Amino acid sequence: MLETQLADYHSRQKHEEEILRWLKNHKNSLPTPLYLYSEAVLHEAVASYRALFPDNARGFYALKANPQPALVSQFAQQGIGGEITGQAEWEHCRAAGLKPENILAGGVVKSQSFLEMLCQAGPAAIVIESEAEWERLKQVKAHAQQTRILLRINPGVSFGGLNMAGGSQFGLSRDQALAIAQECQANPRLEMLGLHFYFGSQRLEVDPIIQAVEVVEETIQTFRAAGVAIQVVDLGLGCGVPYLARDKALDEAALREQLHAHWQNPVWDDVDIWFEAGRALVARSGYYLARVIDRKQLHGETFIFLDGGLNVHNPGVGLGGFLRRNPRFHFMTNQVLGREETINLVGNLCTTADTVGTNVTAPVLCEDDLVIIPNAGAYCQTTAMWGFNSQPLFHEGLLACDGRFTPFSPQFEYVLK
Template sequence: MPAEPMAATLAETLVARQFKVAGADLHAGGLPIRELAARHGTPLFIYDGGVMRASYRALAQALGGFAHIHYSVKANPAPAVIALFASEGADVEIASIGEYRAARAAGVGPERVLFAGPAKRVSELEAVIAEGIGEIHVESYEEIARVAAIGDRLGTPVRVSIRVNPVAAAQGGAMRMGGKPAPFGFDEEDLENVVAAVKAQRSLDLRGVHLFAGTQILDADVLLSQWRHAIDVAGRVAVMADTPLKTIDLGGGLGIPYFQGDGTLDLAKIAQAVPDLLQLLRSHPLLAEARPVVEPGRFLAGPGGIYVMAVNASKLSRGTRFLVTDGGMHHHLAASGNLGQVIKRDYPIVAPARMDVSDKSAATVVGPLCTPLDTLARKTDLPALVADDLIAVLQSGAYGKSASPSGFLSQPGAGEILVENGSVTVIAAA
């Protein structure tokens, strides 16, 4: 009997779904990665604008008018990336004054910005309230008092939502953000006291609630369950406050496949649930005019990013093939497994200038740092590569350069470029 065809690897699936291959070359934004690396140097983060737009449009279509999208700037704060999503219609969610400045530099108006985070400094609050902010999501009693005092001093009503640490039943995802003691938001069981504290401040305009139950969620049923719980919480808060709510921030947490065996979030299932979600809202008299919000980051930016490294040396040590590169965990901590992975697994990796080579063998890909933690692949199949050949880590558009210890060992920084339709925008030089 003929042998069963081998199942495609995650890397092969992602390349086929998101990018173009011509001969030996993987392309991004209409240009060969080999050419981009030669022109802009390595290590290099390449962001394919077309792939990012496709991610946004697919989600917006699935949501079908149920929820508005706010891009979570923490995933990738490059102004060119923020501007891309803003041009598609996204507003933004920020967690610092630095992200506020990045969003404003990208042309995002202050009324389109939501500010969340457990430890906003007084100086940050003063700046955004003075310059303008869509909403501030309060997360402690101290923060309620600080925001109110600034609003009183400036004579400015401040729109706020209450961030809620939901009960355990609402949790899900690779990293659970609530349902346990947490610095994020107020415990759901304390909401009556929180609502009273906000309503007691004349300068605070209570707009809604914000729940963020988990990250890297690949199961649509888990996500939909969290969204229904958020609507339920919003209804209870509206009754406690005796006022209609304007905003229900459903959080982010939409995941993307990073590892072999990971599924893909089923947007069709989300689309099928939209009519019921809209009915759930409209059935509550104090939520009928509320605007749900989702704030994805990695789902929008992650698939379009490629981290490209050049091989410095290929060496054999006690039966293991090592490919030593000019990139590593100091640029891409998440790919090394040191940003939340319990079990170290490999991101999808390809040789972007050797895509036509079928003869591959296991290799360990490491960077230049003097630590065994600087490992970007423990056992990934790659062609026989030599010095100056290229290695590319897919799914690298989110939590890459800005989420990594770039100062460690004083290694050179990674470049960043946005490529779309053959046009290159340089974000940072290598």
């Protein structure tokens, strides 16, 4: 297993070295602040995430991690559908060329009009989050075909990390879900396909993920014992990404081995596994690039100002959790001064919170030099403070496997429309 872990690590290192080499050659022609996505890393992330599941598992990309339609279309080319949280993400999927049957409709609260649109369009399934949502769905009269549903279960226990199970507002209790499943059996317009589980995000340890799978297995048995057939189980494992310099990457080789031992459990016979994932698919492909626009010495400290900080880049670990914690950095300088110094990297907003890195050891940085943050493809863009000080927002583009760079229409244009 250690060998597989090392092989994963070396292949990722190799990708990173190639991307940095390319950046070195193109650093002065790239617009900044920029999110650069590597096609090679996207492909590799899809392959390694798929390998966690049986071969016939069906995958959905959670657009909340990064709704950029050009990325959604990259995933579609890899056979991965879209998991959406509302009308706008639905539009992003459609703009990316996804057919309704490859879109899974999640989202915390679905309005009557959104449910009506979905029932006309025929998504892969609608995930029911609450009893009230179920009541709204029952009121929809026009269905293009039988509408398939999944019931999101909140088992009432939590497993650490960014918890979204026990104690959270998401999903249904097992009893609520059982009552809905039984009622659904008598409704000819609706088909209860199965269950949906998402326990939390940014998991960097194997154990909580496996504990969650064990709870899923118990829940499937409970439903079967109550006479409810389960054809599909949708799992969001919430695999994490090492954003911060001190984070240790999830041991995917160990996770793969333990998950495959679980798939042998007879409870999974006759169940189609669907998976939904955001950051595990997109985070590593993204590199955030900002340019140095100023430097200042003040009371014994060196501040390096970048053309984009918190307004365009949040390390994606959740507000409150990121302030003054350093991500991993790469630096590209135009002049080699041969010295290092300790600096604070800051953005251009009128708040001390706009600190990208504190007490960072870096080569002497001058105007136009580049600061690069890897693992920046997920949540970093969408959870940034776009409106603050009306500073310019970010560029985005793909570095294709053949070394060509293609700019994207920035994702905020879709939001501002």
